[in-house]
Amino acid sequence: MENTLRDPQKLPGWGIDANPENDPTYPMREPRMNVSQDPDSKHRPASLQPEDVEVLKSIERPNVSAVFGESSPPVGLSGMIRRFAFKYSESHYGHWLPLLLADRVNVVEGIIEDLGQGKVPNIFAEKGYAAEWKHNRTAFVAKMATIAAVTIGSILILTRDNDKKNKYQY
Amino acid sequence: MLAMDYRGPKRVRATQKPMPEIKHPQDAIVRVTRSCICGSDLHLYNGNVPDTRVGMTFGHEFCGIVEEVGSEVTKIKVGDHVLVPFNVACGECHFCKQGMFGNCHESNTQASAVGGIFGYSHTAGGYNGGQAEYARVPYANVGPTVIPEGMDPDDAVLLTDVVPTGYQAAEMAGIQKGDTVVVFGAGPVGIMAARCSWLFGAGRVIIIDKEDYRLEFARNYANCEAYNFEKDMDDPVVFIKKQTDFMGADCVIDAVGAEAAGNAMQTITGRKLLLQAGSATAMHWAINSVKKGGVVSVVGVYGPTDNLIPMGNVLNKGLTIRGNQASVKRLLPRLIEHVQNGVINPKALITHRIPLEEVAEGYRLFSAKLDNCIKPLLVFPSSNI
Ligand SMILES: [Zn+2]
Ligand SMILES: [Zn+2]
Numbered sequence: 084m085e086n087t088l089r090d091p092q093k094l095p096g097w098g099i100d101a102n103p104e105n106d107p108t109y110p111m112r113e114p115r116m117n118v119s120q121d122p123d124s125k126h127r128p129a130s131l132q133p134e135d136v137e138v139l140k141s142i143e144r145p146n147v148s149a150v151f152g153e154s155s156p157p158v159g160l161s162g163m164i165r166r167f168a169f170k171y172s173e174s175h176y177g178h179w180l181p182l183l184l185a186d187r188v189n190v191v192e193g194i195i196e197d198l199g200q201g202k203v204p205n206i207f208a209e210k211g212y213a214a215e216w217k218h219n220r221t222a223f224v225a226k227m228a229t230i231a232a233v234t235i236g237s238i239l240i241l242t243r244d245n246d247k248k249n250k251y252q253y
Numbered sequence: 254m255l256a257m258d259y260r261g262p263k264r265v266r267a268t269q270k271p272m273p274e275i276k277h278p279q280d281a282i283v284r285v286t287r288s289c290i291c292g293s294d295l296h297l298y299n300g301n302v303p304d305t306r307v308g309m310t311f312g313h314e315f316c317g318i319v320e321e322v323g324s325e326v327t328k329i330k331v332g333d334h335v336l337v338p339f340n341v342a343c344g345e346c347h348f349c350k351q352g353m354f355g356n357c358h359e360s361n362t363q364a365s366a367v368g369g370i371f372g373y374s375h376t377a378g379g380y381n382g383g384q385a386e387y388a389r390v391p392y393a394n395v396g397p398t399v400i401p402e403g404m405d406p407d408d409a410v411l412l413t414d415v416v417p418t419g420y421q422a423a424e425m426a427g428i429q430k431g432d433t434v435v436v437f438g439a440g441p442v443g444i445m446a447a448r449c450s451w452l453f454g455a456g457r458v459i460i461i462d463k464e465d466y467r468l469e470f471a472r473n474y475a476n477c478e479a480y481n482f483e484k485d486m487d488d489p490v491v492f493i494k495k496q497t498d499f500m501g502a503d504c505v506i507d508a509v510g511a512e513a514a515g516n517a518m519q520t521i522t523g524r525k526l527l528l529q530a531g532s533a534t535a536m537h538w539a540i541n542s543v544k545k546g547g548v549v550s551v552v553g554v555y556g557p558t559d560n561l562i563p564m565g566n567v568l569n570k571g572l573t574i575r576g577n578q579a580s581v582k583r584l585l586p587r588l589i590e591h592v593q594n595g596v597i598n599p600k601a602l603i604t605h606r607i608p609l610e611e612v613a614e615g616y617r618l619f620s621a622k623l624d625n626c627i628k629p630l631l632v633f634p635s636s637n638i
Contacts (some may be wrong), residue, residue, distance in 0.1 A: 086478040091451055091458075094476055096596035098454035100587070101430055116351060124347040128359055130325065131368035132277040132391075139375070143365040144358075149343060150277045150391040151362045152369070152379030165304065173364055182303035182376075190261030193307035209264040211617025218623035 137162075139169040161189035256310045256385030257612045257631075262300030263620075268311070271380065273389035278325035279458030281393035283317035283337065287410040288383045288631045290611075292440045293554045295512060295620045297374055304363065304375040311372040312631075313339035314413045315383025316406055319397070326596050328394040330445035335391055335397035336409040338417075341369030341378060344395035355578035360391070368578065384612065384631055399587055401593065408592050410589075410630070416588050418552050418579040419445025422506045423453050425575040426550035431456035432503035435542060436495055439467040439479065439536045441628045442552060443508030447475035448597065450506075459496065461489055464516060466625040474601060482515060489515075493542040501544030504571050507576075509535035510553025533562055539572075540566050551576030605629040 091097050118124045128149040136156040138147055156167045164185035171177035197204045214224040258268035273282055289412075291314055302541050315413015316336040319329050342349050342357035348368075349357050360369030361378040381388065390397055400409040403586055419442050428434060432542055434450040436443050441464035447460045457478035462468050486492035512532065513519065519532035539549045540563050549572055555620035566572060591597045604627045607615035610633065619629050 086472070086480070088457065088478070089476055091454075091456055094451050096591070097451050098430060099596070100424075100449075100452040101428075102455040105474055116347070118347060121347055121350070123350075126345055126347075128279070128343050128345055128392075131280045138362050140362050141364050144357075144362070147364075148369070148378075149359040150341065150363045150369070152375070152381065153276070153361075154310065154379050154381040155308045155375070157306075161306075169363075179303045184299060185302065186305055190264075190308045191510075193260050193490075204260065204264075206264060209260055209266045209613050210611035211263075211265075211615070212619040213611075214614035214623060215621065217614075218618065219621065248626075 139165060141169070142172055159188075159192050161185040161192055164188060254386040255609055256381070257312065257609070259297070259305065259309045259311060260307055262567040263298060263617075265298065265311075265613050265616055267610050268383065271617065272576055273387055275321060275323045276389065277391055278323040279392050279394055280323045280325055281329065281390045281397065282387040283315075283383075283388050283390050283397070284320045285315050285317040285333065285383050286334065286384060287316050287406050288312050289314040289413075289415075289603075290384070290607075290612075290615055290619050290629045290631065291414060292442065292512075292619075293373075293510070294566055294616075296510070296554055298616050298620060299512070301512075302374045302376060306379075307374060309372065309374070309379075310381040310385050310389075312382030313371040313373055314385030314410055314415070315371075315388065316400060316413065317383070318408045319393075320387065322393060326393045329397050329399060333397075334400045334406070336400055336413050337371070337383065337388075338396045338398070338585070339370055339373075339414045340396065340578060340581055341371065341380060342395050342582060343392050345581075349395070352580055352583040353577075354580040354582040356580075370578070376441065384609070384632060386609070396582060398582075401589060404589070404592065405600055407600035407603055407630070408598075410591070411602060411628075412585065412588055413536075413581065414579065414601050415441045415445055415602065415628070416592075416597060417581045417584045418442050419447075419508075420449045420515050420588060421579040422446040422453075422508060422550050422552040422582055423449040423578065424456075425503035425548075425552075425577065425599060426450070426453075427548045427573070427575075428453035428455050428504055430454035433457040433459070433497055434504045434506065435539075436460045436477075436506045436508055437489075437538060438509035438553060439464070439471040440508065443506070444471045444475050444602065444627075445475045445597075445599075446506045446508050446552070447471060450504075451476065452591075452596070455504075457504070459493070464622055465477070467627065469623075470625075470627055490498055491539050497544070501542055501547060504542060504548045504550065505539040505543040507535045507539045507549065507553045509549045510555055513553075528596045536585060537563055538613070543572060546571050548573045548575065549583055550574075552579070554582050602628040603630050606632050626630070 136153045168181035256270040319333045340355035341360035343359040346358040357368040369378030435457045460471045470478040482489045511535035519534045578580040
């Protein structure tokens, strides 16, 4: 596994896409229209997707795009946080940090939703630990053992504290 | 239908979901035949991209057979086997008209900076992706491209993102004949960027990563020099300066983005606390190791919030920094030609085939870099192509 300098001209395809007028801004050299040069710049597709689910809108664009995804409309507490986030522009922490918080809240909502449907999420399977077990067993076992040890250790410490408290209770 | 289902950071599963429907006259429904897990899906998987909602289906690299089309779809028909570029693009707006299909203004309501991307959080439009038996494909006259006669679908699926993104990374680097190009990140896109750098006439291509198996793959696939930043050097910036007579590389490509390892402060503030949009380590190395007047080309995914970037050095050094999502549609004709002529061999990147039912293990395998995984492909029970 040695690194050797190659003669690039012997590689298939070497240089075939080089532009003779290439400069560091290529492909910006391609004609670029200003909005003012494009009388049609406000052009929109003729049909618009009907807004039959709640779609949050960036305040940096006035309308709903002609098509949009509707995979997971805002729900519950996470949805409320998301609606709040969309009061701020994309250049503001007030937009992104609440969204990240909403994502975490949403995870808990997902578990509650699963339980509500009588389904206990199989977190071991969802985390794909079977792959770790197959391809990374030693490290995986060590990691799980550490987690177990820390858990048991914490329980012992907590119990010991309780004993201590009890000692001084008369 | 069976679909990948995001449940929270590092938790995904395959779940039965309702069939997608036509929502707009230019929509098509596609029965997916191939779908990849992408390195940028791992940013979603790790919970680092804002507005990634529980219940979403990921997947922006897929091809499939057209099952149903809306009333305004004329360019493809039921039964066509199409590859679907990862960008959702209308083809008519101010940006699409200039070939900036990755920057369409009519595909994402929820952010103005980024266009619509399949299966890539609500920040990128809230579309469900192709890691499912069926997918809704908006603007079916624009993106979906019939797979040419004789092309292996395994090659086609990589033309949806990996090949054009790697190619555009090299294009944006403004490579001049004989240039020394450094690529940070030997994932599939970095490897492809290294390969494509030769097509623009690079004189020397160096790739840097920390996984030996990826470096060995890159060395063979991209005919480039490959170095491990943990083993072969103390400091990648000094290393590159030494390699280039202390001038710096002519062009540097950042194909890492927000998951970068290698700097504890970046890891804590970026990847753990989410105070930055991921770890900007690769960006720092790129800016600091390129020569004065050089070009930094960014295709690594960074989140939308702030990053602590050495902006002072961008000014001091007179750098050109370019970055973009690849405009797949613009590049496809040229890249299809390259694949057909054997100049690029995309499917050689695929190392794993994982049934959709085992999607959770697929994500774990890829994100934990187990079993020498370079590029995992999801295979579908309903597809026998
Ligand atoms: Zn991708
Ligand atoms: Zn557009």
